[in-house]
Amino acid sequence: MNSPVSALHTDKYQITMMYAHFKNGSHLKRRAFDLYFRSLPFGNGYVVFTGLERVIHYIENLHFTEEDIEYIASLDDQFDTAFLDMLRSFRFTGDIWAVPEGTIVFPEEPLLHIQGTIMELQLIETALLNFIGYQSLIATKAARIRHIVGDDLLLEFGTRRAQEKDAAVWGARSAYIGGFNATSNLLAGKQFGIPVSGTHAHAWVQDFDHELDAFRAYASAFPNQTILLVDTYDTLKSGVPHAIQVGLEMKKQGKKLLGIRLDSGDLAYLSKKARHMLDQAGLTDTKIVASSDLDEHTILHLKSQGAKIDSWGVGTKLITAYDKPALGAVYKMVARLEHDHWMPTLKISSNPAKISTPGLKSLYRIIDKRTGKARADFITLLEEKIDPKKTLVLFHPQQTFKRKKVKNFTAIPLHRAIFKKGQRVYAIPTLEEVKKYHQTQLSLFWEEYLRILNPEEYPVDLSKKLWNSRQTLIKEIYEQIKHELEE
Ligand SMILES: Nc1ncnc2c1ncn2[C@@H]1O[C@H](COP(=O)(O)OP(=O)(O)OP(=O)(O)O)[C@@H](O)[C@H]1O
Ligand SMILES: O=P(O)(O)OC[C@H]1O[C@H](OP(=O)(O)OP(=O)(O)O)[C@H](O)[C@@H]1O
Numbered sequence: 001m002n003s004p005v006s007a008l009h010t011d012k013y014q015i016t017m018m019y020a021h022f023k024n025g026s027h028l029k030r031r032a033f034d035l036y037f038r039s040l041p042f043g044n045g046y047v048v049f050t051g052l053e054r055v056i057h058y059i060e061n062l063h064f065t066e067e068d069i070e071y072i073a074s075l076d077d078q079f080d081t082a083f084l085d086m087l088r089s090f091r092f093t094g095d096i097w098a099v100p101e102g103t104i105v106f107p108e109e110p111l112l113h114i115q116g117t118i119m120e121l122q123l124i125e126t127a128l129l130n131f132i133g134y135q136s137l138i139a140t141k142a143a144r145i146r147h148i149v150g151d152d153l154l155l156e157f158g159t160r161r162a163q164e165k166d167a168a169v170w171g172a173r174s175a176y177i178g179g180f181n182a183t184s185n186l187l188a189g190k191q192f193g194i195p196v197s198g199t200h201a202h203a204w205v206q207d208f209d210h211e212l213d214a215f216r217a218y219a220s221a222f223p224n225q226t227i228l229l230v231d232t233y234d235t236l237k238s239g240v241p242h243a244i245q246v247g248l249e250m251k252k253q254g255k256k257l258l259g260i261r262l263d264s265g266d267l268a269y270l271s272k273k274a275r276h277m278l279d280q281a282g283l284t285d286t287k288i289v290a291s292s293d294l295d296e297h298t299i300l301h302l303k304s305q306g307a308k309i310d311s312w313g314v315g316t317k318l319i320t321a322y323d324k325p326a327l328g329a330v331y332k333m334v335a336r337l338e339h340d341h342w343m344p345t346l347k348i349s350s351n352p353a354k355i356s357t358p359g360l361k362s363l364y365r366i367i368d369k370r371t372g373k374a375r376a377d378f379i380t381l382l383e384e385k386i387d388p389k390k391t392l393v394l395f396h397p398q399q400t401f402k403r404k405k406v407k408n409f410t411a412i413p414l415h416r417a418i419f420k421k422g423q424r425v426y427a428i429p430t431l432e433e434v435k436k437y438h439q440t441q442l443s444l445f446w447e448e449y450l451r452i453l454n455p456e457e458y459p460v461d462l463s464k465k466l467w468n469s470r471q472t473l474i475k476e477i478y479e480q481i482k483h484e485l486e487e
C-alpha cells in the first residue's frame with residue numbers, strides 16, 4: 001500500500017554514531033528518548049498530532065538492503081566487516097508509546113516515548129522527526145482553516161505547489177484528518193481512501209474558440225458533476241453569463257449545474273454578484289467554489305465581507321505550511337538503563353526553554369467531570385499514580401506560584417503502546433476513525449484554546465515529583481561542571 005521508506009532515510013551522523021557505539025561496545029545499551037516540539041506554529045493554541053501511521057510502516061519495514069550496506073561501506077573505509085554484517089540482520093527491537101493520530105497536543109509533551117538499543121534509537125530519529133513534524137504541521141493548518149469555515153466544504157488543491165511528492169500525498173492525508181472534506185490528489189485518494197474532488201482548469205476553456213462551447217462540452221461529458229471555472233476571460237461579463245446559459249440548458253434536460261469556480265479577482269465582490277446572477281436565473285442550487293491563494297486569514301476576511309462562497313479550494317498555503325514551514329520537533333534522550341535501573345538524563349541549554357524533561361513519564365489529560373472539558377495536561381513520572389479522589393494541585397512549571405486545585409476530575413492517559421520488543425501491539429485505526437477521533441478531541445477544549453488569533457495558553461504541568469527530579473538533575477549537572485572546571 002505505502003511505498004517503503006529506506007533505512008538510509010536518515011542523517012549520516014546516525015550511522016557514524018551507530019558505528020562509534022559498536023566500536024565502543026555500547027551499541028546495545030538500552031536508552032529512552034522522547035519526541036516533542038517546543039513551540040506552537042501559526043500562533044495556534046494547539047497542534048493536531050499526525051504522522052504515526054507512517055512511523056509504524058517505517059519501523060515495521062526497517063532493514064538495510066545489500067545495496068544500502070554497500071553504499072554505507074563506500075562512505076568510509078573505517079566501517080569494518082563485523083559492523084556491516086550486523087547491519088545485515090538489523091531490525092527494530094524496541095518499544096514505542098505514542099499519542100494516537102488526531103490527538104490535540106501541546107509543547108513539551110512527550111508525543112512518542114521510545115525505548116531500545118542506543119543504536120536503533122539513533123537510526124530512527126531523523127525519519128520520525130521528518131514524518132511527525134511535517135504531517136502535524138499540515139493537520140494543524142487544516143484545523144485552523146476548518147475552524148474558520150464552519151461546515152463549508154473544504155477541498156485540498158495543493159499537490160502542484162507541495163514540496164515534492166511525499167509531502168503532497170501525506171499532506172493530503174493530514175489535511176483530511178485536520179478537517180478537509182476531499183483532495184484533488186488521486187494517489188492520496190487511492191492510497192488512503194480520501195474522497196477525491198475537482199473542477200477543471202483554464203486550459204479547458206482556452207482549448208476552445210468560445211467559452212460557451214467549452215462549458216457545453218464539459219457539461220455534456222460530466223452531466224452529474226459539472227463545476228465550471230468562470231474567470232478565464234471576464235468573470236461577470238462572460239464566465240458567469242455563459243455558465244448560467246449552460247445551467248439553464250442543463251435544467252431543461254432535468255440536470256443540474258453543480259457549481260461555478262472563481263479563481264481570481266475580488267472574491268467577495270465577484271461571489272456576491274455571481275450569486276445574485278445565478279439566483280436571478282433560478283439556479284439557486286448552483287454552488288460557488290473559490291480558490292486563489294486562500295488561507296484561514298483570507299477566508300476569514302472574505303466571510304466578514306459577506307462573500308457568498310460555499311466551498312473553498314486551498315492549495316499552496318496549506319500544503320507548504322506557508323507561514324511556518326517547520327514544526328521544529330525534537331528527539332531527546334531522557335533516560336539510560338544502568339544496572340537494570342533507568343537513570344534520568346537531561347540536555348542542558350543556556351536557553352531555559354531548551355532544557356529537556358528527564359526520565360520515563362506518563363502524559364494525562366485532566367478532564368473536569370462537571371463540564372466534560374479539559375483543564376490541563378499533566379506529565380508525571382511513570383511510576384506515579386493519580387488518585388482521582390484527591391485534589392490535584394497543578395502549578396506552572398516556570399512561574400511556580402501560579403497554582404490551581406482540581407477536584408472531581410478524570411485523568412485520561414494519552415499514550416498507547418505501539419511496539420513491544422519490536423512487534424506492533426497496536427491496531428492501526430482507519431482514517432475515518434482518526435478523523436472522528438480528532439473531532440472528539442476538539443470537543444474537549446473550550447473555544448478560548450481553539451480560536452485562531454491569540455488563543456489562551458493551555459496549561460501543561462509537571463507533577464511535583466517530576467518537577468523536583470528535573471530541578472535536582474539540573475543542579476547536579478551544574479555542580480558536576482563546576483567541580484570539573486575547578487579541578
Ligand atoms: N475580497 C477580498 N478580500 C481579501 N482578500 C481577497 C479578496 N479577494 C481576493 N483576495 C485575495 O487576494 C489575493 C489576490 O491575488 P492576486 O492579486 O495575486 O491575483 P488574483 O486576482 O488571484 O489573480 P491571478 O491568480 O490571476 O494572479 C489572493 O490571495 C486572494 O485570495
Ligand atoms: O491558489 P492555491 O491555494 O495554491 O490553489 C491551487 C491553485 O492551483 C490552480 O492554479 P493554477 O496552477 O492553474 O494557477 P493559477 O494560480 O494561475 O490559478 C488553481 O486554479 C488554484 O488557483
Ligand SMILES: O=C(O)c1cccnc1
Nearest residue numbers: 157184197198199200313
Ligand atoms: O480541481 C480543481 O479545481 C483544482 C485542482 C488542483 C488545483 N487547482 C484546482
